[in-house]
Amino acid sequence: MPRYLVAQSELPEERANRRERAGKSAGETYKATLLQLSPRADVTIVSPADEDAPAYSQEELAAFDAVFLTGSPMHVYRETSEVARQLMFMRAVFASGTPSFGSCAGLQVAVAAAGGSVRKMPQRIEAGLARRISATPAGKDHPLLTGRPGSWDALAIHGDEVEALPPGGVLLASNEATQVQAAEIRHDRGVFWGVQYHPELALGEVAVSLQGQAEDLIEAGLAHSEEDVDAMSRRFTALHRNPEDRALRWQLGVDAETAEEDRRRREIINFINHAPALRNGG
Template identity: 60%
Template sequence: MYTVLVAESETPEHRADRRERAGRSSGESYIATLEQMVPGIVAERIAPADEDSPVYTPEQIAAYDGVFLTGSPLHVYEDSPPVRRQIAFMRAVFASGVPSFGSCAGLQVAVAAAGGTVRPIPERLEAGIARRIASTMAGRDHPLLAGRPACWDAPAIHGDEVESLPEGALLLASNGVSAVQAAEIRHDGGLFWGVQYHPELSPEEIASALRGQANDLVEQGLALDEAAVERHADLLAALRDDPDSPALRWHLGVDGEFADMACRRRELRNFLDTLVAARHAQRRRD
């Protein structure tokens, strides 16, 4: 069975806040999703941004079938010790040759590690649902997006975005908020697939994030007041238990690509079935 690393981009303070608000850290959410998708998977959670985290060498990382980088409130463009440690870890992942996948801040960390740039979104954060994501010419036949229609919505909450991709990277999907919604990066012998949105999160977890940022949503003009945020969050949370509800889909303006759990997780499934499976087979042969 697959053995993978799940690297949290969160600091200890971020993890504590998320556990209080949502019941578990980003890495714990990732592992719960992976265990649902691949029963028997062995997923080890690590926190490379932490001051007391061990330094992982490419040789140590090479013992795994895949690496996952979580989302977090980490601002990759800030020259802070946690950011430097996280980027150093990602460079070791690239050098190891182990395939890696990242969502939200995970994508941004990989971009920065390979020479690209990240910035705050110029206008306002993308919160709740990333609308009308569309594949590029390169993305239409790319295995990361296999099964996706020409345009789809996805769970998302982020105030930062990729400003420029590293040299040689492939832009796979965009939308009206962020030009980089999905990308492939090849760097130093490694291969990374990433998305700006959150295929690993349930609508309920996105709802929890919205409640935690209600003030920001009101200040940025995305909601009239905190009560409006709460109503929207309640609809998202209800979708987890009743994804086929026509009323919930209508109120939220989503279809099965967002509401159906298997559809929401397409990119994770494609990464597991394509790159992690190939790496696992190679390790068994070796």
């Protein structure tokens, strides 16, 4: 029975807000996804950024088969006590040798913990979908991206991005909006695989996220009005309910890589399959 640790960087109020909007915190979404993929797994959720969060020793972290870092509104480049606690946790994960995976802010936390840098996106945010992601030469044969076509779209919603990978970082995928869409990081005794997009999310959760950030999307020029955002959100919700609907796929401009759950989750599935070989830098 695998033991997984899910580390969510949402703060208590952010977790409560997400539960009210989407029914789950980011950590609870990850746990649900992992249990669907590995029904016998023992999944623990922790919140390292919280002021009263228990500290995990390297030995305690090494008892887990893998660590997963969630997305969140956390801005890793801000010097706050919450960010400092999250980075300290990630450095302990690297030192423990336990393989780790993260998406969105999870990737950014791993990058910053290993000595790279994160910034606010200078041009535009990605919201709903990250378009035309393509593997780099290093990514084409990397097991994280096994099964992905030459170019694909993925669920995404972020206004921050990786500015520079740390030493030991390998760029695996990019698109026009964000250079670092997927990466491997080797630091201390650990190996991290991560993506800027969200393979753990359901289409319905993206619909809720879009509605919750309508003002930001309008300000960023991605929508003209709240009605535009609502219309896009309704399409995501409808495709969530009926992923085979060809008309909805056409309206959103997506294919099976986005519409079908197993294909959206490729990176998580690939990581789970390879995690035992990644322990202690393997």
